[in-house]
Amino acid sequence: MSTVTPTLDNGKRSRLTGVVSAFKDPTTIIAIVVVTIPLAVMVLYPVVNVLVQPAIEHWQTFFSRTRYLTTLRNSLVMAALSTVSATFVGFCFAYALSRPNFPGKTFFRVTSILPLISPPFVAGLALILLLGRRGIITHGLLGVDVSMYGWHGLWLAQTMAYYPIAAMTLSGVLKSLNPTLEYAAQDLGQSRWGIFKTVVLPMTIPGIAGAALLVSMLSLSDFGNPMVIGGPFRVMAVEAYVQVVGMQNLGMAAAISVVLLVPSLLFFLIQRYWVGRRQYTSVSGKGGGLDPIELPTAVKWALFAFLSFVSLFVVAIFVVIVWGAFARTWGFDWSLTLDNFEFTFLARLGHIWNSVRFSLAAGFGTAVFAVIAAYVLLRKRFVGMKAFDFLVVLPAALPGTLVGIAYIFAFNRPPLVLTGTGLIIILSMAIRNVPVGYRTALAGLQQIDISIEESAADGGANTFQILKDITLPLLKTAFTVTLVYTFVRSMNTVSAVVFLVAAGTNVATTSILGLSEHGYWGEAAAMATILIAITSSVVIAFRVLGGKRLFEL
Amino acid sequence: MKRLLILLLSGALLLSLALAQVSAGGAAEEVDVEHDELVVYSPLHEYEISRLLRAFERDTGINTEFIRLSAGELAARIVAEKDNPGGDVFFGGPSETHEAIIPEGALRPYESPRAAETDADYHHPEFYWSGFYVGPMGFAINTARWDEAMDGEEYPRTWEDLLDPRLEGEISMASPAASGTAYNIVATQFFRYVSEDEAWNYLEQLDRNVPFYTSSGAAPARHAGTGEAIIGIAFAHDVMKPMDAGFPLALSIPQESGWEIGAVSIIEGGPNPSAAEVFVDWILGPEAQQLHTDLSLRISTHPEVQMPPGATPLAELDLVDYDYEWAGAHRSRIVDEWNELFQ
Numbered sequence: 070m071s072t073v074t075p076t077l078d079n080g081k082r083s084r085l086t087g088v089v090s091a092f093k094d095p096t097t098i099i100a101i102v103v104v105t106i107p108l109a110v111m112v113l114y115p116v117v118n119v120l121v122q123p124a125i126e127h128w129q130t131f132f133s134r135t136r137y138l139t140t141l142r143n144s145l146v147m148a149a150l151s152t153v154s155a156t157f158v159g160f161c162f163a164y165a166l167s168r169p170n171f172p173g174k175t176f177f178r179v180t181s182i183l184p185l186i187s188p189p190f191v192a193g194l195a196l197i198l199l200l201g202r203r204g205i206i207t208h209g210l211l212g213v214d215v216s217m218y219g220w221h222g223l224w225l226a227q228t229m230a231y232y233p234i235a236a237m238t239l240s241g242v243l244k245s246l247n248p249t250l251e252y253a254a255q256d257l258g259q260s261r262w263g264i265f266k267t268v269v270l271p272m273t274i275p276g277i278a279g280a281a282l283l284v285s286m287l288s289l290s291d292f293g294n295p296m297v298i299g300g301p302f303r304v305m306a307v308e309a310y311v312q313v314v315g316m317q318n319l320g321m322a323a324a325i326s327v328v329l330l331v332p333s334l335l336f337f338l339i340q341r342y343w344v345g346r347r348q349y350t351s352v353s354g355k356g357g358g359l360d361p362i363e364l365p366t367a368v369k370w371a372l373f374a375f376l377s378f379v380s381l382f383v384v385a386i387f388v389v390i391v392w393g394a395f396a397r398t399w400g401f402d403w404s405l406t407l408d409n410f411e412f413t414f415l416a417r418l419g420h421i422w423n424s425v426r427f428s429l430a431a432g433f434g435t436a437v438f439a440v441i442a443a444y445v446l447l448r449k450r451f452v453g454m455k456a457f458d459f460l461v462v463l464p465a466a467l468p469g470t471l472v473g474i475a476y477i478f479a480f481n482r483p484p485l486v487l488t489g490t491g492l493i494i495i496l497s498m499a500i501r502n503v504p505v506g507y508r509t510a511l512a513g514l515q516q517i518d519i520s521i522e523e524s525a526a527d528g529g530a531n532t533f534q535i536l537k538d539i540t541l542p543l544l545k546t547a548f549t550v551t552l553v554y555t556f557v558r559s560m561n562t563v564s565a566v567v568f569l570v571a572a573g574t575n576v577a578t579t580s581i582l583g584l585s586e587h588g589y590w591g592e593a594a595a596m597a598t599i600l601i602a603i604t605s606s607v608v609i610a611f612r613v614l615g616g617k618r619l620f621e622l
Numbered sequence: 623m624k625r626l627l628i629l630l631l632s633g634a635l636l637l638s639l640a641l642a643q644v645s646a647g648g649a650a651e652e653v654d655v656e657h658d659e660l661v662v663y664s665p666l667h668e669y670e671i672s673r674l675l676r677a678f679e680r681d682t683g684i685n686t687e688f689i690r691l692s693a694g695e696l697a698a699r700i701v702a703e704k705d706n707p708g709g710d711v712f713f714g715g716p717s718e719t720h721e722a723i724i725p726e727g728a729l730r731p732y733e734s735p736r737a738a739e740t741d742a743d744y745h746h747p748e749f750y751w752s753g754f755y756v757g758p759m760g761f762a763i764n765t766a767r768w769d770e771a772m773d774g775e776e777y778p779r780t781w782e783d784l785l786d787p788r789l790e791g792e793i794s795m796a797s798p799a800a801s802g803t804a805y806n807i808v809a810t811q812f813f814r815y816v817s818e819d820e821a822w823n824y825l826e827q828l829d830r831n832v833p834f835y836t837s838s839g840a841a842p843a844r845h846a847g848t849g850e851a852i853i854g855i856a857f858a859h860d861v862m863k864p865m866d867a868g869f870p871l872a873l874s875i876p877q878e879s880g881w882e883i884g885a886v887s888i889i890e891g892g893p894n895p896s897a898a899e900v901f902v903d904w905i906l907g908p909e910a911q912q913l914h915t916d917l918s919l920r921i922s923t924h925p926e927v928q929m930p931p932g933a934t935p936l937a938e939l940d941l942v943d944y945d946y947e948w949a950g951a952h953r954s955r956i957v958d959e960w961n962e963l964f965q
Contacts, residue, residue, distance in 0.1 A: 136965045203767075203849035216850065218834060301834030303965070311837055314694030315800035316957070317701065317722055398868035400848055416672050477702035489708050568699055571708045572661040572687030583668045583690040586840045588847065588864035592668075 096532040097449050101457070104442045108460045110485070111500050115475035116467065122323035131324050137308070140325075144289055144305040145332055147220065151227035151288040156281045158228060158379060159235025164269075165372045167243040169360040172373060180380035182233045185554070186604045187386065188597035189563040189578055190585040193297030195389040196226060198400050205389075218300025226294040229383065231287055234505060235280040237550060241513045242276030243269075244546075248361040261365050275515055279508045285336050286465040286504070289329060292564045305329045306468040310564075313474060326471040333466030334459075387601070394598040399590035409595035417580055417596065424560055424577040425603060427491055431498035432556035436548050438499070439506030443547070444540060447514045448522065465504035469564025472497060477568055489571040497569055498559035505558075506551030513547040514540070553611055560604050660897040662688040663696045663709040663889070667863065670917045671713075677913055678904055684897050692838070693719040693802060700889055701726045710892035711901050716802045717885040720751040721950055730890040732899055736906035744883055744923040753883035754905055755920040758939050759806060760858035761874045762846040762865075767792075768872075771852055777874045781814065784853065785827050793831045794842035794851035797965075799957050801839030802882075807855055808960060809949040810880030813942045822963070829964050847871055857882060859920045875934065878942040884920065 131137045162181040165171045199206050200217045207213050246269065254264045292306040299307060305325055312322035364372070394410070396403045413421070442461050446454060464472075476497055480487035487493040525535050563578040570579055577600055584593035664671050668690055675686040691699065693715030700712060701723055712720060712729070723729060733749040744753035761784075763777050771788055778784060784793055796804035811821040836842060842854030843861050847869035854861075858875055865871045886905055888898045904910050908926040915922045921929070921936050929935050
C-alpha cells in the first residue's frame with residue numbers, strides 16, 4: 070500500500086514524534102553537533118577569515134567600475150542559462166532511464182555520468198579541437214569558421230559539465246515515484262501527457278528545484294570552464310582569480326567572492342521558500358512491483374534522438390582525449406606512440422597515488438557526513454534548522470580559488486595548523502562535495518514517508534534503530550552515489566587544491582594543469598587518460614562489489 | 623543506546639587515527655634538522671624542473687620536492703603562507719613577480735658567492751632575487767594560417783606589423799591584469815615611444831586586432847598552435863616548446879622586443895634555509911645554467927653558457943630599454959587605465 074501525503078511547509082509538518090525524540094534522544098543532539106562543528110570549522114571559519122579582507126576602497130572600486138558590474142551580470146546570465154539547460158538535459162536522462170521501454174539504457178547510463186570524469190583543462194582542449202576555428206567538426210566536417218570562445222562556448226561547456234549532477238539528483242526522485250500513482254491517474258482517464266503533467270512533474274518539483282539550485286551555484290563559482298573557453302565573456306570567479314594571481318590583490322578578490330555569495334544566497338532562499346512548500350512524499354517504503362508506465366512511441370524516439378546526440382558528443386570528447394594521449398602531436402600528427410606516458414611513469418606515479426587515496430578518503434567522509442546531515446534536517450526539528458540547511462549547502466557557492474586561499478589563511482597558523490598535510494586536501498575535497506551529497510540524500514529521503522519511521526518509534530525503536538533498520542537501507546543509493554561522486558570529483562578537482570598541495574602531498578591534477586598550460590598536451594592527455602582509467606575502474610569496482618547498479622538511473 | 627555510543631566512539635577513534643596518519647605523513651616532511659631536503663616552488667615547465675632537480679640531487683645529495691604552479695599563483699601562495707612557509711625557494715618566473723612580494727616580507731635576501739659571475743643588471747641590488755635567464759618576447763605565428771591570410775608575405779618583424787587590418791580578430795594576447803607576460807607587452811610600448819599618449823595610441827590600434835584577452839599568459843601560444851589565432855604574443859621560450867612538439871608554428875622576435883629576467887629567490891622562514899642557499903649557488907653556476915638552457919632554450923645570464931641551436935644570443939637581439947623599476951612602480955596605474963580602455 071502506498072499513501073500520498075501533500076505536506077505543508079517543513080516547519081509546520083506534523084512531526085510530533087520528531088520533537089519528542091529530539092530532546093529525549095541524545096543521538097539527535099550528537100548528530101547535530103557532529104554535523105555543525107566540522108562545518109563551522111571548515112567552512113565558516115575560513116570564509117570569515119576572507120570576509121574581513123576587503124577594505125572600504127575595494128567595495129568602492131567594485132561598485133564604481135562598469136567592468137566589475139558587467140562581470141557580475143555575465144555571471145548571473147550564465148548561471149541562468151546553464152541551470153535551465155543542464156537541468157533540462159539531466160531531467161531527460163533521468164526520466165528516460167526511469168522508464169521500462171527506453172532503448173539502449175546501458176549506454177545512456179554511462180553517458181549520463183561520463184562528463185563527471187573529465188579531467189580539468191584537457192576536456193576544454195578537446196572541446197576546442199572538436200569545435201574551434203580549426204575544429205574537427207566545425208572546420209573539418211562542416212567547413213565553417215566559428216570561434217568557441219565566448220558565452221556560447223561557455224554555455225555549452227557548463228551544460229555538458231553539469232547535466233550529470235542534475236541527472237543524479239533527479240534519478241533518485243524519479244526512481245522512487247510510486248508507479249501505482251501513474252496507473253491510478255490513467256484509470257481516472259488521464260492521457261499520458263496528462264499523467265506526466267499532473268503526477269510526474271509535480272512530484273518531481275522539489276528534486277528539480279534542488280538540482281537547479283546546485284547547478285546554479287556550481288555555474289556561479291565555476292572557474293575552470295570560463296578560464297579555458299570563456300574568452301571575452303568575463304565572469305566573477307575568474308575575476309577573483311585574476312585579482313589574486315595577477316595583481317596579488319586579495320582584498321579585491323575577497324570583495325568579488327562576497328558579491329558572488331549574494332546570488333547564491335538568493336537562489337537558495339527561492340528554492341527554500343517557494344519550492345520548499347510544494348513538497349510531496351509518495352512512498353511507504355519502496356515502490357511496488359509495478360514498472361512505471363511506458364513512454365509513448367513518439368516521445369520515446371524523440372528522447373532517444375536527443376540523448377544520443379548529447380551522448381555522442383560526450384563520447385567524442387573522450388575519444389579525443391584518449392587518442393590524444395597516444396598521438397604524436399595533439400591535433401596534428403595522429404600517428405600512435407607511447408612516448409607521452411613516459412613522463413608519468415618516470416616521475417608522477419606518486420601524484421596519482423595521492424590523488425587516489427585522498428579522493429577515496431574524501432568520498433567516504435562526505436558520504437557519511439551528507440547522509441547524517443540530510444537525515445537530521447528532514448527528520449528532526451531543532452532551533453536553527455534554516456541556518457543549518459544553509460550552512461550545509463554554502464560550500465557549493467564558494468569559488469574553489471577562494472576556498473584554497475581561505476584555507477591557507479585559516480589553517481596556516483594556530484589554533485589549527487593543517488597546511489602541508491594530506492588532511493587539508495582531503496577536507497577541501499570533501500567540503501566542496503557535501504552539498505551535492507546532501508541534496509542527493511535529501512531528494513531520496515523526501516520520498517520516504519515519515520510515517521514509517523513514526524510507526525517504528527511508536528513501536529519503541531530509538532533514533533539509532535530507526536536509522537539503522539529503516540532509513541539507512543533506503544538511503545543506500547544516496548550514500549553510494551555520494552561516495553562515488555565525491556571520489557570522481559576529487560580525482561579531477563584543481564581550483565582549490567592548487568593552493569593546498571605541498572611537497573609530498575601533490576596530486577595528479579596539478580601536474581595536468583602544468584603540462585597543459587605549457588603546451589605539453591600529449592603528456593597532459595596521457596596523464597588524464599590514466600586518471601580516467603583509474604576513476605572508471607573504481608566506479609566499476611563499486612558497482613561489482615555493491616552487487617547492484619551503482620547509479621540507479 | 624550503549625551500542626550506539628560505542629559505535630560512535632570507535633568511529634571517532636578510527637577517524638582520528640586515520641587523520642593522525644595522514645597529518646604525520648605531511649608533517650614529517652617539514653621537520654628537517656640536517657637540511658638534506660629542499661622544497662622548490664617553481665613556475666617553469668614540469669619537465670625542466672624534474673630534470674634540473676635530478677641533477678641537483680646528484681650533485682649535492684639533497685633530496686628535493688617541487689610544486690609547479692604559475693608565477694602569480696606561487697606569489698599569492700607564498701604571501702598567504704607567510705606565517706608558516708611550506709617552500710624554500712621560488713625558482714623561476716619574471717623578476718617582477720619576485721619583486722612584488724618583497725614588501726610583504728616574503729623573501730630573504732641572499733648574496734650568492736656566484737652572483738659576481740653575472741652582470742649586476744641581472745640581480746636585485748640587495749640580492750632579494752638573482753636572475754639566471756633572460757627571455758625575449760616573441761610572436762608565435764601559425765604558419766599555415768599566416769600563408770593563407772597574408773598571401774605568403776614575410777613573417778612580422780616589428781610591433782607595427784601587428785596592426786595590419788588583415789589580422790583583425792587574429793591576434794591572441796593575455797590581459798595585463800592577469801598575466802605578467804601581458805604586462806610586459808604593454809609596458810614595452812611605453813619604452814618604445816617617447817610619450818605615453820603614443821603608447822596608448824598603439825595599444826588602442828592593437829586592440830582592434832585582438833578579439834579578446836586571455837587570463838593565462840601561456841594561452842596565446844596555445845591559440846596560435848591550434849589555429850584559433852594567427853599570431854600569439856608570448857615569451858620566446860613559451861613558443862619554442864609547442865614548436866618542438868610539432869605544431870605548425872614559427873617564432874619571430876620583433877625589433878624593440880620586451881624581455882624578462884627569470885629569477886630565483888629564497889622564501890623567508892622556509893623549512894630548509896641552508897639547503898635553499900646551496901640551491902641558489904648551484905643554479906647560478908655555469909653547469910646548472912647550461913643544463914637549464916639546453917632544456918628550456920632560454921638565454922642564460924651566465925657568460926660561459928653556450929647557446930642552443932635555434933636560440934639567438936642576447937647580444938644579437940634588438941631589445942627595448944626595459945626599465946624594471948619604472949614598470950613596477952607604474953603597474954597598478956597602467957593596468958587600471960588599460961582596464962578602463964579595453965575591458
